[in-house]
Amino acid sequence: MRAIVTVIGRDTVGIIAAVCALLSGKNVNVLDISQTVLQEYFTMIMLVDVSAATVPFARLREELAAAGQERGLDIRIQREDIFDAMHKI
Amino acid sequence: MLNNTDILSTIHMIDQEHLDVRTITMGVSLLDCCDPDPKAACRKIYDKIAASAQNLVRTGEDIEAEFGIPIVNKRISVTPMALVAGASDCPDYVPFAKAMDEAARAVGVNFIGGFSALVQKGMTAADRKLIASIPEALAVTGMVCASVNVGSTRAGINMDAVGLMGETVKAAAERTADRGGFGCAKLVVFCNAVEDNPFMAGAFHGVGEAERVINVGVSGPGVVHHALKKVRGQPFDVVAETVKKTAFQVTRMGQLVAREASARLGVPFGIVDLSLAPTPAVGDSVARILEEMGLETCGTHGTTAALALLNDAVKKGGVMASSSVGGLSGAFIPVSEDEGMIAAAQSGVLTLDKLEAMTCVCSVGLDMIAVPGDTPASTVAAIIADEAAIGMINQKTTAVRIIPAPGKKVGETVEFGGLLGSAPVMPVHPESAEAFIARGGRIPAPMNSLKN
Numbered sequence: 001m002r003a004i005v006t007v008i009g010r011d012t013v014g015i016i017a018a019v020c021a022l023l024s025g026k027n028v029n030v031l032d033i034s035q036t037v038l039q040e041y042f043t044m045i046m047l048v049d050v051s052a053a054t055v056p057f058a059r060l061r062e063e064l065a066a067a068g069q070e071r072g073l074d075i076r077i078q079r080e081d082i083f084d085a086m087h088k089i
Numbered sequence: 090m091l092n093n094t095d096i097l098s099t100i101h102m103i104d105q106e107h108l109d110v111r112t113i114t115m116g117v118s119l120l121d122c123c124d125p126d127p128k129a130a131c132r133k134i135y136d137k138i139a140a141s142a143q144n145l146v147r148t149g150e151d152i153e154a155e156f157g158i159p160i161v162n163k164r165i166s167v168t169p170m171a172l173v174a175g176a177s178d179c180p181d182y183v184p185f186a187k188a189m190d191e192a193a194r195a196v197g198v199n200f201i202g203g204f205s206a207l208v209q210k211g212m213t214a215a216d217r218k219l220i221a222s223i224p225e226a227l228a229v230t231g232m233v234c235a236s237v238n239v240g241s242t243r244a245g246i247n248m249d250a251v252g253l254m255g256e257t258v259k260a261a262a263e264r265t266a267d268r269g270g271f272g273c274a275k276l277v278v279f280c281n282a283v284e285d286n287p288f289m290a291g292a293f294h295g296v297g298e299a300e301r302v303i304n305v306g307v308s309g310p311g312v313v314h315h316a317l318k319k320v321r322g323q324p325f326d327v328v329a330e331t332v333k334k335t336a337f338q339v340t341r342m343g344q345l346v347a348r349e350a351s352a353r354l355g356v357p358f359g360i361v362d363l364s365l366a367p368t369p370a371v372g373d374s375v376a377r378i379l380e381e382m383g384l385e386t387c388g389t390h391g392t393t394a395a396l397a398l399l400n401d402a403v404k405k406g407g408v409m410a411s412s413s414v415g416g417l418s419g420a421f422i423p424v425s426e427d428e429g430m431i432a433a434a435q436s437g438v439l440t441l442d443k444l445e446a447m448t449c450v451c452s453v454g455l456d457m458i459a460v461p462g463d464t465p466a467s468t469v470a471a472i473i474a475d476e477a478a479i480g481m482i483n484q485k486t487t488a489v490r491i492i493p494a495p496g497k498k499v500g501e502t503v504e505f506g507g508l509l510g511s512a513p514v515m516p517v518h519p520e521s522a523e524a525f526i527a528r529g530g531r532i533p534a535p536m537n538s539l540k541n
Contacts, residue, residue: 004096034093045093058154076100078157080091085345086338087095 002031002080003050003057005064009073011042019044019075022067027054042073047080103158107311107373108339110346111366112162113149114287115356116294116302117141119168119203123176130177131188138165138192138201141301141356146197148353152346160346161308161508165193166292167203175215182219186226186233193232200275202292204235207282210244210531220253224260227272234290240280240477242484246532251477254278255470255526259493262462266495269503273492274457278473280480280487285360286416291453291488302359303351304416307343307407308366309335310427311373313399317381328382329402336363336406344411362416363407364452365399367427369510375399375420376429376439387429388439396420397450417486419452425505425512426457434513441472441515449479454488459503459512462495469493471522474532482535 007019016035023030028048035044053060061077068075102108122133142165149163167189174182186204193201204226206216223235237254240246258278262270277291284295287304294302316335320327343361351358367375376387379395400420408414422444424430433439441458448454454476460469473489480487494503497514504511 004091006096006100008100036093043093043097045096047091058151061154061157076157079155081345082156082158082342083091083096083099085341086099087091 001050003048003077004080004083005046005048005075005077007042007044007068007073007075009042009068009071011037011040012071015042015071015073016044018067018071019046019064022063023048026060027052028060102312106315107368107370108309108342109159109161110305110343111308111364112164112287112306113145113160113346113350114164114166114292114304114306115142115145115354116166116285116298116304116359118294118298118300119173120296123173125176125178127174127177127179127184130173131184134173134185134188135192138167138189139195142196142198144354148350151353152349156346158342158346162200163198164287164289164292165196165198165201166287166294167201168296169205169207169293170203171206171213171215171219172296174219175213180218181225182222183226183229186222186230190230190233198232200232200234200289202234202236202289203294204233205237205293207238208247208250209238209241210247212247212250220257223257223276224264224272227261227275228264234275234292236277236279236282236291236293238279238282239473240481242281242481242537243534245534246280246474246477246481248474248526248532249529251474252470252526252529254473255466258469258491259466262493262495269505270462270492270494271505274490274505274509276490278489280477281485283416283486287362288364288366288417290490298359299357301356303347303354303356304359304362305343305347305350306362306364306366306416307339308364309339310365310367310375310378312339313365314372314374314378314381317378325398329398332399332402333406336403337410340407340410358413360413360415361407361411363403363411363414363418364416365403365420367421367423368508369426369428369431371428374427374429375422376427376433380429386436386438387433388443392443393446393450396422396447400451417452421453421456422447422451423456423490424458424515425510426508427510431511431513434515441517445475445479448476448487449483453486454480456488456490457492457509457512458490459492459494459497459514460517461499461514462493462497464493464517465521465523467521467523467526468517470526472517474526478532
């Protein structure tokens, strides 16, 4: 199952490293990353595969949100289907 | 891969524009719960609801977490209770409402609809008992919603039932006077009621439905409003296209959630209800969409036209997005549940008469409207009759959910809290309709040809 991780917030050192470390610790494979910084505002979008994750989806979601909160970032993970449904015919 | 702008736009809709799935409603047939012994019937009702919906709330929460989309309500609708309770030998049906309430509490949903009777052509003894039980049932239960269908395009309007419902609405208000007449917020009087409506308070599981079914109601006034801000000043063709595109996206999300819920619960998917259901939150208002189209205040001249466009465009956009559309499907205009409607009513621009006109072009009817506590039952009945006539002639669903707020006068406000919001008490015409309602009988079904 594929999911989209989005990280939005003020740019600080080590955001990508921290998120990737958390994901790899749960055996979540990162398939694609794109990121932009607009006026110190950081946006990262990752396509990940959670099929082999070692924790349930809900737990992953909580841990990502908690990690974001520590750094003042909004980190969320959502199944890819929701975006496909809304933006593809 | 997905476009980043698309991903961020979805997140923005959820975060800033109140995009949500308003309700997952499980319909449950109770026809097999009939029993001559009312206690046995109530036990069967409780058991069947509790068994059918035991995983509903948890499944809803799981889907919410995985897709990152709020699902505001998880609800149950059941077979109109008069059809089930009619088999039992007992004088009143309040225990049946209690059984529904207890089952709803046990499975953790926030409303259960179906304490209902369908009396568009005539009333059975069971229908009369159910209607007589409504005020008490709504007072002693927390989550039970009642509805009565008093008319249809095929049957006409049952004016005896209309008169009775005027009195029932008054009695429900009096019986819950300590809570501002809250009982009336859970009571809907319909014309052309639909069997697969997922929205409360009017949901029931029709007799033409399957054993169990999952219906989903989407929402999104905030998303439509936001989209229209980007086309300010442009012609109505552009407005209609923009609403259609937005409604398509919102409905696709609803369809996905419906399919997912249906698969996980092992319950067939019924319909997606394409509705713009407002909430009292700022930025989630249907009235503000109409004002965005260029009206100074909702309720002024032009409001009906604006609403007609909105309602139609929402359907056109939504129909392609879902494999099966049903329920009420249209823009809702509940006064107390819409921040912009409340403001417009308080300013005196939005009147009961204008709301009635608006109900000719949208779903569903005069909804969540508070009127003075001393409004006579015959006036309430006459308001119901007017609304039923609009539904009957135009072959659409109309409804009345009106609260004659005990002890309150025009200008005061009734607080219900939560999604039900707060209702400014609106004036009604003081001239009597008593002799009109006292006639009783039936308004015949209308011609369906020679239309002009």
